[in-house]
Amino acid sequence: MIQRIRTIAFHTFKESVREKVLYNLIVFALLLIGSAVLFASISLGIERLLLVNLGLSSIAIFGLLMAIFIGIGLVSKEIDRRTIHNILSKPVRRFEFIIGKYLGLLLTLVVNTAIMAGGFYTALYYVERHLGHEDLLLLDAIYFILLQFAIVVGLALLFSCISTPILSAFFTFCLYVVGNFLGDIRWLGHESGSAIFEKVTALLYYLLPNFSDFQVISQAAHGKAVPSYLLTSGSFYALLYVTVLISASILIFEEREF
Amino acid sequence: MKQGSETRFRTRPQIWLCWLLLAGGFLALWPIQRAIDRRAGGVGENAEILDFHSGKTLRTLSLGHAGLLADIYWTRAVQYFGRKRIAHARRFELLAPLLRITTQLDPHLLIAYRFGAIFLAAKPPEGAGEPEQALQLVRQGIVANPGYWRFWQDLGFIYYWDLKNYKMAARAFETGSKQPGAMVWMKAMAATISAQGGDFQTSRLLWSEIYLQPETETVRRSALAHLAALRADQDIRELNALVIRFRKEHGSDPRSLNSLVQAGYLKAVPLDPSGVPYVLGIDGKITVGPQSKIDRYLLTEPSSPPEAHA
Numbered sequence: 320m321i322q323r324i325r326t327i328a329f330h331t332f333k334e335s336v337r338e339k340v341l342y343n344l345i346v347f348a349l350l351l352i353g354s355a356v357l358f359a360s361i362s363l364g365i366e367r368l369l370l371v372n373l374g375l376s377s378i379a380i381f382g383l384l385m386a387i388f389i390g391i392g393l394v395s396k397e398i399d400r401r402t403i404h405n406i407l408s409k410p411v412r413r414f415e416f417i418i419g420k421y422l423g424l425l426l427t428l429v430v431n432t433a434i435m436a437g438g439f440y441t442a443l444y445y446v447e448r449h450l451g452h453e454d455l456l457l458l459d460a461i462y463f464i465l466l467q468f469a470i471v472v473g474l475a476l477l478f479s480c481i482s483t484p485i486l487s488a489f490f491t492f493c494l495y496v497v498g499n500f501l502g503d504i505r506w507l508g509h510e511s512g513s514a515i516f517e518k519v520t521a522l523l524y525y526l527l528p529n530f531s532d533f534q535v536i537s538q539a540a541h542g543k544a545v546p547s548y549l550l551t552s553g554s555f556y557a558l559l560y561v562t563v564l565i566s567a568s569i570l571i572f573e574e575r576e577f
Numbered sequence: 578m579k580q581g582s583e584t585r586f587r588t589r590p591q592i593w594l595c596w597l598l599l600a601g602g603f604l605a606l607w608p609i610q611r612a613i614d615r616r617a618g619g620v621g622e623n624a625e626i627l628d629f630h631s632g633k634t635l636r637t638l639s640l641g642h643a644g645l646l647a648d649i650y651w652t653r654a655v656q657y658f659g660r661k662r663i664a665h666a667r668r669f670e671l672l673a674p675l676l677r678i679t680t681q682l683d684p685h686l687l688i689a690y691r692f693g694a695i696f697l698a699a700k701p702p703e704g705a706g707e708p709e710q711a712l713q714l715v716r717q718g719i720v721a722n723p724g725y726w727r728f729w730q731d732l733g734f735i736y737y738w739d740l741k742n743y744k745m746a747a748r749a750f751e752t753g754s755k756q757p758g759a760m761v762w763m764k765a766m767a768a769t770i771s772a773q774g775g776d777f778q779t780s781r782l783l784w785s786e787i788y789l790q791p792e793t794e795t796v797r798r799s800a801l802a803h804l805a806a807l808r809a810d811q812d813i814r815e816l817n818a819l820v821i822r823f824r825k826e827h828g829s830d831p832r833s834l835n836s837l838v839q840a841g842y843l844k845a846v847p848l849d850p851s852g853v854p855y856v857l858g859i860d861g862k863i864t865v866g867p868q869s870k871i872d873r874y875l876l877t878e879p880s881s882p883p884e885a886h887a
């Protein structure tokens with residue numbers, strides 16, 4: 320089983336790296352990170368801070384775009400091309416196909432994030448002429464960005480099983496945005512004075528992916544380490560949420576007829 | 578066959594027309610944009626528009642990238658200030674809102690509070706001439722970054738230089754001196770400014786504290802010099818009061834401090850803390866003697882040229 324999942328994941332990775340949009344996004348992200356050096360020259364006293372904020376935000380935003388644009392086609396593309404019949408006619412079970420697809424795209428994103436992080440650290444080295452302990456703390460922020468990608472890929476995969484690519488992209492992006500506002504939504508419910516509305520917003524708060532848990536870029540940019548409890552709880556949260564999303568995807572995919 | 582059709586396509590006159598339109602179109606855009614800028618006032622005019630008024634709203638909308646937005650807003654504030662300075666403007670309407678938004682987006686962007694306060698407090702055309710706004714900004718910085726003692730230094734300087742409120746300035750320096758990591762000169766500043774504001778008792782107390790702290794010998798010597806100057810200051814004030822009393826009662830100025838002794842106002846010519854007699858200056862005011870080891874620059878009372886009458 321592991322071997323079959325590994326094979327699907329590897330092929331998904333190979334297929335993803337052939338996407339031209341991927342290279343466009345990486346090049347654009349690297350250009351943006353490099354341009355931070357120029358932006359800093361028109362500001363005052365924030366050379367490093369601007370580079371860190373712009374670099375990490377670029378990694379997060381472009382990685383998110385890659386996760387959505389490649390993730391939405393994971394399953395639907397196989398169905399459209401009818402290659403799904405070939406795959407499932409082989410001794411591959413449907414859940415193996417879903418898990419393999421998920422891991423393949425995640426691997427793609429890890430590799431791309433590593434490339435962008437490499438570019439980011441090169442720019443940082445260019446500005447500071449050395450890399451210190453404070454700079455290594457930024458790896459925590461990059462790890463949290465990857466955790467976000469893991470959930471976004473899960474969402475994209477889920478929607479890819481049930482909808483068209485365009486709608487899947489729309490739903491995934493909407494959930495990402497809503498996931499950043501969950502704290503405010505819950506506060507709104509609390510302030511509304513309506514017991515039902517409060518319960519509904521509280522339910523949404525726990526049900527939808529809370530992406531604000533992973534927002535540590537500003538903290539890391541100021542040289543503050545991410546607390547260990549947050550590293551642990553954030554990792555478990557992402558792992559559990561991804562498990563939920565993949566399980567839901569498998570359930571839907573198992574019932575689908577082609 | 579396909580090759581042939583492609584070659585024919587490339588040589589068609591329509592292609593040349595397309596290239597001509599493309600180049601001509603771009604060239605025509607330039608004067609049009611220039612005309613629009615002339616009518617609308619150009620890029621500088623657009624900078625006077627503040628699209629968002631609340632940093633908190635922007636923070637919510639930033640989807641976790643508030644730090645980057647804060648950097649952008651800080652850069653915008655720096656550029657706005659620089660542009661206004663170059664234009665010798667006397668009004669900086671957007672500076673305070675831009676700084677407020679910046680610090681709301683990233684409450685730990687220390688430089689925005691510190692330099693922002695300088696931009697706001699300085700008198701036009703060097704700055705916005707809004708020291709109250711500067712105070713508010715620095716106070717917000719203190720609330721958001723309670724352990725950062727430099728904000729108290731900035732607060733003290735705004736009270737001292739821009740508002741001439743020596744009492745509040747001394748209080749700010751003194752509070753800042755109690756923050757973790759604060760430099761010893763914060764207390765020295767508080768002591769000096771207290772004396773300038775006429776609060777000699779507080780000043781003496783602070784300098785005594787500095788003297789007793791296990792600081793370097795230089796700091797201790799400085800504290801001793803300030804304590805001596807404070808004592809001399811108080812003596813000079815009291816002696817000047819006696820001179821005024823003499824003038825009222827005798828209808829003429831005393832010729833020297835000996836005149837005060839002879840008139841019974843003093844038992845003997847008083848000595849300053851360095852053991853040198855005080856002298857009466859040609860302007861009729863008391864000062865330290867030419868041999869005195871008291872640092873004249875530390876005296877808050879104006880020191881006239883020492884020329885004894887007697």
